Amino acid sequence: MRKYLILLFVLFAIGLFAERTDLNTASLQELTKLPITEQQAQDIYSYRQYIGFFDNIYELRKIASIDQKTLVRLRPLIVVSLYREIDEVEARRDEIRDLMERLDSNEGTSEGMADVWEDYLMTPQNLNRMSFDDLISLPNVSPVDAVAILKRVARGDTIADARDLRNTVGLSYYGYSNLRNYVFYKQPPLKDRLFVDGQIQYSSRYFEEGASDMFHEPMLRSDYQNTSITIPHQKDKAYWGYFNLDQLDPEITYKLRMRYGNFLKAGFMDYSAKGSVDISEKSIDDIAADSKYYVGYENAQLPVISNTGVKLYLGHYRATYGEGLTMENTDYYGARKTGYGFSKRILGISPDLSKTQEKALKGVALEVTNPYVTASVFFSQDKKDAIVYMQKETSLDDNGNVVTSNYMVPVQDSTGNYQVLGYVTPSVRFDNDDLREAEYHFNTELESGSNYATNYLNLAQRMNFLDEKIWGSHVQISPLIGLKLGFTTYTALYDNANFVVPDWDNLKTLIIRDSYYYPKFKLIDNDITGLYSTQTNTYKRDFRRVIGLDGHTVIGNTSVQGEYAELTVDGKDEKLGDDPSAYIVSAYTQYENLYFLTLYRNYDIKFDNPYSSTFSEHEKFDDTILEKNIYTLTNPTLSDMYQNSSQSAPEKGVYFETRYRFNSYFTVGRSYLDVWERLTDSRRSVRFQSELEFRPFFQLAIRARYKNQVNRYDDYAERGVSISNEYTLSTRTFLSGRDFLEFEYRYNTVWGPPYTSLTNTAIPGNNSMAGSQTLMIGDYLAVNYTHHFNKNINVQGSFNFWFGHGISHWDWEDMEIDFMGEKGVKAWVAVHSRISKNTYLTVKYRNKTYQDKEYSIRAYNVPIAGENHFERVMHSENTVRLSLDYRF
């Protein structure tokens, strides 16, 4: 840290005030010579040492022990030289503080991108040398804005400062205000130096409902039509009980990033998720396998070749191209990821310390950028978690007889390769040896069942199982400003396993344990049968290859972009249209206070690209048996394929979005209409949301939002139809000192169709058709408050009450989203403290108390007579998050 001493009033100090004591330079001994007590001298010294230098002598009154009389007595004896400690890094950090807080707050959704953006906030890029991709990768900067700037620079004009930037023709105010903090014009605000960002985060949380249900599902013997079978009541017959997931088990993250300017970068991150071991208990091999790390070199302006930049990363990196259809490696799914506004992509190669584990790329990546041509190549070699085909272990006893054990081993084909159903991002990454013991325990129970069920775990998760090598590349040409054409491809090679996905009938018997439940395997489960196989009757290979073409152009104030991708299956690589494909195209028109976004997408069912992360309403496997009927699965943890799916569901449809600011009083917030069809079962849906904000004066904003979704709107007699409405009214007040108070009320309705069933033969007089329709209502009330004691400490808090009655509510907290079902109350408080200019501490505590569904006790699969019915079960959850950051 460099400090600059600005000494003003030097002449005054030497001349007029030579005999006075300078409060900002005097030693403690010198202060004690003043006509004050030793304690007062000490207090003055401590104030200067631990709070700040004096701007004037009257600041002495801020010290509790200095009263007015003392000050008057001291006034002729003291002087304050203007002593200012200026640290350019601190000054820069203060300047961008709000944006940093906003990025941290959105980290939960941006998944690692905040790191990159924070770096650019601290050490901005030279606006006059930025490329199109650089500009549109920044949050809330549109392609139209980017082209406006690039055209101006191409004309030989140099943008001199922020005011000059504002004068750029075609640049919207929105784009300008979001861009200005990420760029510099002539001189960077900071010179190149070492930056260090360390973070320790301790966070306790509870499993989300889906994962909790999944782990609770028992591995019990089937008793179908066999009442003599006794079902034991033992918690350890489920993953939940076996692995003691009831325990309070915090997640701990250690993260360290270092960089020299924007050139040399290095980082390390270890994340111990709930249910997994902490770094202190991991072996070096485990840390190497599960942690994230990288070293990288970036130079936006190579010395030899003009206008050419390079990025080289070793270790973990992210690769994102086009619309994320071919390659965007993340484990996290976000609905309606348009690539505009806040749901941006950082295009190209970037370092990766996100919590993404399954789709992490580990290896080497090189990117060379030029205004006309951009090329990148990347290689990754990593072991991936997978759903693996299992069989019982066999061995020979002393007599040479084959003995079957309840231990499981992976199935191997004649070539020795294992068989894999698909990738999986486990909710808990259980150790493989522990899983093996658990499966032995479960199998012992399962084999006692009837013949109607699969009596062992034929599919199971395995951590770091699949050897995957990825070779990928991206080439892009940009003959004109704003026009670019790109080609992306990657090939994932599997050295030790084949992806095997049987046909409908065989898959049904494979993943459903009890034949009684085979009818549950419905049309929507095409999503599972559509998984990619490396081995089928028509072809055999050991890889998966995806090829993509993307394009982008800006015409006037309209940006058109799109991507087409194809997964190589039966067809030829060089021929388009002969394999499962997906495409997306969007047009974005921008005016000063208005934009329109129109987007069309169409993803084939069999386009199974695990590395895609693009726009959709639903994630892959949504509504399938993996989500809805976990209890039918041969292994409940198959549901993790859905629980943590990051891929888009196969769907096609058109999406419109707009935002319009009428004037300073009225704004139509982000509003959209999506009409789409889910391709697996042809369900057609429509979703609409609109928001109106009225701001009669700056301190007050009143918002009204309406959301509506209709599923299966084309056939109201179908069981899948539902109509949801959500009405929200909120009032926000922006108080003095950046304090904030908000009230929000939400009212929901969900309408379901009449569910009819015939219980007797449908003849006159004998028809006992039961029909009912449901209308569920729910509401939600929230009060949010933020109070800043001063600029370095603030308290955020919220109180929520909700009544769901079958409806799920959501709530965005300080930096995470929470889903709430049924009814309950929740309160949280977070203290954010800036300990010093480098150190930040956040402690957040939350209590959520809610009632859950109805439960009843049963004994041995038979209801207990008498009182066994629990109408509601109360849950009380305490969670805490501690985050300690050091930024140097």
Next chain:
Amino acid sequence: MLFNKSLKSLIVLSIVLGSCAILSAWSVTDTYFGNKFNNLDARAFAMGGAGTYNDMRPFAFSSNPANLTLLKKNLGFQVNTSYLRNEDNRSLPLYNSFDSYIDDAVYSTNVNKYDDFAASILGSYTIGAARFGLGAYHKPLLSFDANYDEQIRNNRNTDSDTYPEMIARNGIANTGLLNQTGFVYSMALYMDDVREINIGVDYSLINGDIEQLKTIKWTDWARTTVATTDPNFVLPDYAETMKTTMEGSQIKFGTSIKMNSRLGIAASISPKTILVNKGMFAIDKSEYSTSATNMVDASHVETAINEDYILPTEFRGGICYQPRNIMRTWLNMDLEYVQWSDVNEAFDDVWNLYVGVEHQVDNHLPLRFGFQSLQSWQFATEQVVVNGVSTDVYIANKIITPMITAGSSIKVMKNVTLDLGFGYAWREYEALDMFGDTYYNDKLYTGRTSYLLWPNQYIALADRGWENPDKVRESFMTLTTGLSFTW
């Protein structure tokens, strides 16, 4: 005027302190290892318990003996009180229609309160570039206090919204406190105006009496019901009693180093300590009726206890950072290593974290907040049948207890400060059912083939073991106060 104001403050203070000396109880889970008092200094408590480097309060040297001379006061005195509310909820597992374990229903809730106090006194003096200090403290080290009450009822008439009959009442009433009285010597060496090294040693005597009582008492209704059928039918009450006395001594070494005006580092270590635990354990089964039959015999089985009780090695390192901030700020952070393998190889060693901040937000009014995460071990034994042989199985279960804290202080008068600290901690873990259900099987005492006390004959009363344990959720609310005087 000053006197009146101070007097008023002292009166308020006396009320606060006095109110904290009435009730007593602790968590029922830690009957073997007890409940450790972490940091009774109210200032450090409000900062997550972090205070290995602490130059602010006279009680600090009870955590690290080197803090005695770090304080740089000729004389110091502090008294702390602690008031705790413990809520213990025990749930039994529920199964849904698919026999899946889904969640829990609380079957007993116990709320108990306890209080304790600690005090310290010190004196130190500077001679040249060194300072020498002596001090003594008295504080509770481990509490074995616990109270638990549980009712066993059948389900008769519950559908009519009335209370079902109470069959028996289970109780745990434990009392016991290990007190630690320590004598501390510390020395500081001043390297220059700012830097200094303090080293200290703490020798303490530890002693305490523990009495644990676990009872099952049949209700009059139960006794009457069986006696009405046959006067010879009696139901035996059950009692487990343990009375022991623990004695021993502990030594602790510490150092606190002021590196510069902003940073201090400190460390303390107390090696493995062995206490002598002597006493008796008895199981009593008593008849209620004086007209006893030969079906139930009164019994008293007593076993002598003479064993080593081990306190594990504890190493604790910490920092104190005082940056320049727009408000006076202290950051304390401690990391503690507890070598539980000293006690038993079945236990892993654990790390505990303590973090706290003090901001003097406005006019010297401090706002303190902090966080700690403690890991402790739950120890239980269960009898299981392995290959037809009844064997004791030892269950070692690690429990994580996070706590958030907050607090402030008031300067009562010159040299006298009242600190207040509040903490909320919680933990969730599994535990063995403390009272096995087979004891309430009246068929065992009557010899009949049907229940007299249970209306539903299909109920199979069986002990739930570790395969189907209770889920326990505990919360702790703690209020600490500390009154310190320095001169």
